[in-house]
Amino acid sequence: MTRDAAPSNDLDHLWMPFTANRAFKADPLLLASASEMHFATPQGRRILDGTAGLWCVNAGHARAPIARAIAAQLETLDYAPGFQIGHPQAFAAARAVAQVMPARLDRIFFTNSGSEAVDTALKIALAYHRARGQGQRTRFIGRERGYHGVGFGGISVGGIPANRAAFTGALLPAIDHLPHTHVPDEQRFSVGQPGWGAHLADALEALVTLHGDTIAAVIVEPVAGSAGVLVPPEGYLERLREITARHGILLIFDEVITGFGRLGAATASAHFGITPDLITLAKGISNGTVPAGAVAVRRDIHDTVVDDAPPGIELFHGYTYSGHPIAAAAIQATLAIYRDEDLFARAADLAPLFAQAVHGLRQAAHVVDVRNLGLMAGIELAPRPGAPGARGREVMRACFEAGVLVRVTGDIIALSPPLIIGEDQIHTLTRVLRTALDGVA
Ligand code: PLP
Numbered sequence: 001m002t003r004d005a006a007p008s009n010d011l012d013h014l015w016m017p018f019t020a021n022r023a024f025k026a027d028p029l030l031l032a033s034a035s036e037m038h039f040a041t042p043q044g045r046r047i048l049d050g051t052a053g054l055w056c057v058n059a060g061h062a063r064a065p066i067a068r069a070i071a072a073q074l075e076t077l078d079y080a081p082g083f084q085i086g087h088p089q090a091f092a093a094a095r096a097v098a099q100v101m102p103a104r105l106d107r108i109f110f111t112n113s114g115s116e117a118v119d120t121a122l123k124i125a126l127a128y129h130r131a132r133g134q135g136q137r138t139r140f141i142g143r144e145r146g147y148h149g150v151g152f153g154g155i156s157v158g159g160i161p162a163n164r165a166a167f168t169g170a171l172l173p174a175i176d177h178l179p180h181t182h183v184p185d186e187q188r189f190s191v192g193q194p195g196w197g198a199h200l201a202d203a204l205e206a207l208v209t210l211h212g213d214t215i216a217a218v219i220v221e222p223v224a225g226s227a228g229v230l231v232p233p234e235g236y237l238e239r240l241r242e243i244t245a246r247h248g249i250l251l252i253f254d255e256v257i258t259g260f261g262r263l264g265a266a267t268a269s270a271h272f273g274i275t276p277d278l279i280t281l282a283k284g285i286s287n288g289t290v291p292a293g294a295v296a297v298r299r300d301i302h303d304t305v306v307d308d309a310p311p312g313i314e315l316f317h318g319y320t321y322s323g324h325p326i327a328a329a330a331i332q333a334t335l336a337i338y339r340d341e342d343l344f345a346r347a348a349d350l351a352p353l354f355a356q357a358v359h360g361l362r363q364a365a366h367v368v369d370v371r372n373l374g375l376m377a378g379i380e381l382a383p384r385p386g387a388p389g390a391r392g393r394e395v396m397r398a399c400f401e402a403g404v405l406v407r408v409t410g411d412i413i414a415l416s417p418p419l420i421i422g423e424d425q426i427h428t429l430t431r432v433l434r435t436a437l438d439g440v441a
Helices: 021-026 064-076 088-100 114-131 152-157 161-170 198-214 236-246 268-272 298-307 323-340 343-363 388-402 423-439
Strands: 034-037 039-042 046-049 107-111 139-143 175-178 217-220 250-254 278-281 293-297 367-372 375-382 407-409 412-415
Touching: 046 412, 046 423, 064 161, 064 323, 088 107, 088 293, 107 298, 114 152, 114 217, 114 250, 114 278, 114 298, 139 198, 139 367, 139 388, 152 161, 152 175, 161 268, 198 217, 198 236, 217 236, 217 293, 236 250, 293 298, 323 343, 323 412, 343 367, 375 388, 388 407, 388 412, 388 423, 412 423
Parallel strands: 139 175, 139 217, 217 250, 250 278
Antiparallel strands: 034 039, 039 046, 107 293, 278 293, 367 375, 375 412, 407 412
16 A cells, blocks of 8 residues: 655644644644646645535635736735725725625625634624614524534534533623424435425524523524535524514525535525525635635615714724735635636536436445435444444545545545536545445444
C-alpha cells in the first residue's frame, strides 16, 4: 500500500482543525493541487473528488473565470474598508446573490464563513424583534444533530454533543433543541425524503407552550449535512414553517451546504418550496476559492431594523472582511458559472442516477442505511464492536488509496461531489466505495 508522505518532516506547527492531530501527523494525507473533478497528491496521484472539498467546490476545481476575476480584482482594489465606506464589488455581489435567493429574501449581509453567517443571522433575529417591540424574544431553538459552525452562537444552537462538550459552561443561556428527524427503524434506505416523521416538527409546539413568546428564531439545516446527511421527512419543513409563522418566530434555514445547487436548485428553500425568513450561506457561494459567507434576509426584516432605527449605525455588527473585494469578485464569477453552465439544473438531472448508484450500495458489506437527496448521500455503516468510527476511517483511507475522496463522520460516509461530475465518475465513486467496504473488517 502506498502512502503519500509529507514533503517536509515538519508538520508540528500547524494545529489542524477538526482533525485527530496526532494520528494525522503519524500518517498524513496531503493534497497538493486540483483541477475540475480531481485533486492530486504531492506525488501526482489523481484523486476523484467525491465531496466537493468540504461541500463547497460545486463548480469543480480551478475554474479559470473565478481565478481571473480574483487576480483582476487583486490588481485593481486589493482591500477597501467596508465600514462607513463602500466599494462597487460588494454591492454587485449582494445583487448577484439576491438574484438567486427566494423572492423577498433580497437583503444580503456578507461574512467570511458559515459560522459567521450563523452568528450574524442569530443577531439579526434579536435585533429585529427588539426593533419591533418584542425584545423579550431572546431564545433560540436549534435541533439535535444540527451543525451550525463553531461560533458560540452556532455551537449553542448546534446539536452535535462533541462540538459542545468542552465549552458547555459558556454557551448561550436561552437555547432549546428540537428532536432530530432521523429514526432508522422508520426510515431506513429511504430514497429521497422519508415518508415518516412530519409529526416530529410538532415538538416545536411543545417548546412554544414551555417558553411562551420568548422564542426569537428556530434554526435548522433543511438537510442536515455534517451529522451524516439526514433528509427531512416529507411535510416536516412545511410544518416547521407553519408553526413558526403562527407564533411570530423567525425561521432560519442554514443553507451553508444546501445553498448553490446541492439539491438541484439554487437553495433548499426553492427545492422544497418553503421560504424561511433568513438563509445562511457560505461554501458554494465562492466555489470554495475565497472564504466567504452571507445571510440573505427578508426585506421587511431588514427594513424594520434599518428604517426604524434612530440616525446612526443601525446594526452594531460586521467584519473587517465583510464584502471583501476579492470575495465579492469570486462570488460574482462563481454565480456566473452556475448560471451560464446551468449547474443547478444539471445537479437535478443527475440526481436520479446518483440516487440509483448510492442505493446500489445497500447490499454492500457493513452498510446499515443509505439516504440521499439531490447530489448528497449518506452511507451509514455498522460500527465495529468496541471501536466506533474505526471502520469509517479505514474505508475513507482505502478509498483515498484507490483514488477517491469520500468524507466520513464516525461511521457515516458522506458523498457530495461537484455538480460537474460525469455519470461515469458517479459509478467510479460507488464502485471504489464498494470495494473499500468489502476490504475492511
Ligand atoms: N452551517 C452548516 C450547515 C455547515 O455545514 C457549516 C460547515 O460545514 C457551517 C455552518 C460552518 O461553516 P464554516 O466552516 O464556513 O464556518
